[in-house]
Every structure is written in C-alpha cells, then in structure tokens.
Amino acid sequence: MFNHNISIDELTALFLADTPLIDVRAPVEFTQGALPGAINLPILNDEERARVGTTYKQQGAEAAVQLGYTMISGSVKQDRMQQWLDFIRQHPQAVLYCFRGGKRSQITQQWLKEAGIDRPLITGGYKLARQFLISTIDRFHEKHRLLVITGPTGSGKTRLLHEISHRYPALDIEAIARHRGSAFGGMGIPQPSQVDFENQLAINLLKLSQNAQTNPVLVEDESRHTGRVCLPASFFEHMRSAEIIWVDEPVEARVNNIFEDYILATPIGQAHQIRKATTFPDLVGKTGATPYQQALALFDQYAAALQAISKKLGGDRFQEVSLDLDFARSDFENKNEIRTNKVWIEKLVKYYYDPLYLGSLQRRQVNPCFKGSKQAVIDYLHTRKAT
CATH class of the missing domain: 3.40.250.10 (Rhodanese-like domain)
Known part of the structure; x- marks a missing residue:
C-alpha cells in the first residue's frame, strides 16, 4: 500500500x-x-x-x-x-x-x-x-495586519526589517523578487518568473503566519512592480491600506547606505580590496581577474540603468550624472579609488529618487503613525504595544 x-x-x-x-x-x-x-x-x-x-x-x-x-x-x-x-x-x-x-x-x-x-x-x-x-496570498489580510516601513531611497528600510525581525515577523519582498526595486536594483542573479515569485511569496506568508499571532507583519513600502515581477493585487491593496512608519534619514547617511549596498558589497568593492592587497600594476587592465571583470561589467550596468531613466532625469542632469559615473569608473580603473562613486549617487538621489519617492507619498497622502530616524523607528517598534 x-x-x-x-x-x-x-x-x-x-x-x-x-x-x-x-x-x-x-x-x-x-x-x-x-x-x-x-x-x-x-x-x-x-x-x-x-x-x-x-x-x-x-x-x-x-x-x-x-x-x-x-x-x-x-x-x-x-x-x-x-x-x-x-x-x-x-x-x-x-x-x-x-x-x-x-x-x-x-x-x-x-x-x-x-x-x-x-x-x-x-x-x-x-x-x-x-x-x-x-488563496494563501489572497486571504492573508483576513487574519494578519501589515505595518509598512516607508522612507526615501537609501533610508535603510531593508536593514531595519532584518534588525527588528526578532521582535516582529518581517517580510522581505526584495529578497523574494531578487531585486531592490529600482532601475539600479538588479542583484546580479536572475529574477524568478512571475509564477515562481508568487509561489515563494505565499510560502513566506505561510511561515510568517506561524509567528504573527499578535504583532503586525512588517514589510517595506514597495511599488506594485519589483523589477520584472509584480505583487498580486490583493496583497498590494493590503499594503496600501496598512498603517505606515516613515524612516527619515539625512541625505549623507542615505548616500553612505547606497554606497555600501551598490559599491562596497558588490564586485566593485571586492575588486578594490583585492587590488589593495596585491601589487597594483599587476592588476591594472588585467581583464583575466574575475572580480575586476565583474566590477567593470557592473559599471556598464549602472550606465545602462542611468540611460534607461534619462528622459525622467532630464537631458542636462543626465549628462551631469553620466560624467560623474564615468569619472568614478576612471578613478577605479586607474587609481583603485571608489569613494568618488558617492558623487553620482548623491546627485541621483537628489535629482531623481527623492522627487520620485516623495511625490508618490504626497499623491497617496501618506499619514504615518510615526516618523523618525532609523534608530528612532527601531526604538519605537521596541516599545510599541503588541495588538
């Protein structure tokens, strides 16, 4: 039998x-x-x-x-x-x-x-x-509330989710989608198909249900699309109707966060460290060094992503940021210097991401239950009464 x-x-x-x-x-x-x-x-x-x-x-x-x-x-x-x-x-x-x-x-x-x-x-x-x-996705709202973490690009929202996950069940949509959600958000690995994304989202919600008897589930504020995958309508509507906390960090801190995520924690940062530890002339121009190849390919990807948003950025600003990106690449190739990437990152934040994100929040008429720095938000969540 x-x-x-x-x-x-x-x-x-x-x-x-x-x-x-x-x-x-x-x-x-x-x-x-x-x-x-x-x-x-x-x-x-x-x-x-x-x-x-x-x-x-x-x-x-x-x-x-x-x-x-x-x-x-x-x-x-x-x-x-x-x-x-x-x-x-x-x-x-x-x-x-x-x-x-x-x-x-x-x-x-x-x-x-x-x-x-x-x-x-x-x-x-x-x-x-x-x-x-x-059905698991569509019915999640029947038993579980969401608490949405919003804030401008680089505020450290994803890090906050992981840091507070011992206190609240947290859902990392970007990890499931394998994409950070912006034009520059590719993680260097293929995204799942739409169906596989939905299936994995449902599994994550099932697991969260085991730990979300009282506290709301924390989730980062996302648009309907994360890269090429799309949140199911029922879950997206649940997010849009949820209570919101706003992470408010200064521009300098946000630029540093983006620099860490998109430069230091990537092949660019890896190649930079290798070249620091190795005789410098031996590696310059050596495309056989895999991290170096990957770093240059990533600069190419960033240039392509910048081109993709050129119309929204505007012609003059696109040219300005492009020149800064080219200069940062040249500094990396010729001097093994990576800090100049902060120049184009900061301009992209001010010229493109802040107007885009803050404009979206204004149109949605977001009224957060709490607004403060990342640490202030963490403190608030630690003292917030479970319901």
Missing part, C-alpha cells in the same frame, strides 16, 4: 517543513512555474511530452499512454529511475507531483514502489497546489 498521498489540507504542513519535491513534469512546464523546493526530474522530456500530446488528440488516451510506455522503456526508463532513486536516497522525505496528480506522478510512484521505494504524491498536483498558494 502506498504512503498516504498529500491532500490540500496537508499542503500547509508540507510547505512549512520545506519538504523536498520531485516535479516530474516536462522541463518547459517547470520553467513556466514550479513549487518552491522542487527539482525537475521529468518522466517525459519536452519532445516526448509533445508527441504524447499529439497522439492523445489524434488517437485518444489509450494510444497516448501506450506511446509513453514505449518511449520510456529500457535504458531510458532505467536512467530516469536512477535519477529519482538518487534524489530520494539523499532526501528520504521527498514528495512527487505532476500537473494534476494524474498519470505521470502515478506512474512514477508505481515504478518507485516496484523498486522498493514508497513515496507519496500531491493529490491534484501542481494545479491544486498553485490554487492553494494563490
């Missing part, structure tokens, strides 16, 4: 435990969206799935199933079985799923059973689990 398969009522426990998942759908399906924690070990590859689908349309279900068994036999079957077995030996709690919990996961389950491995599958498959996760 098979292990008890996973019903919709058991999905919360499944996701809270970060259960390893085997997605036996074709790679094209997996790329479009998958459950967090899943590895793609398909029973049919993309070409095989297409052939089975065509046969199903032309000849019916029985012929399609027979074709599948014919294609996945002999060494092909052995190879795919071995991949499943290897993964399960490393992750004995693994659970299977396909799109609807139908033939593909059932056949995988049967073959594994014949090999002496008994693993459950998700009843209803990816489709049902996806509906469950979307």
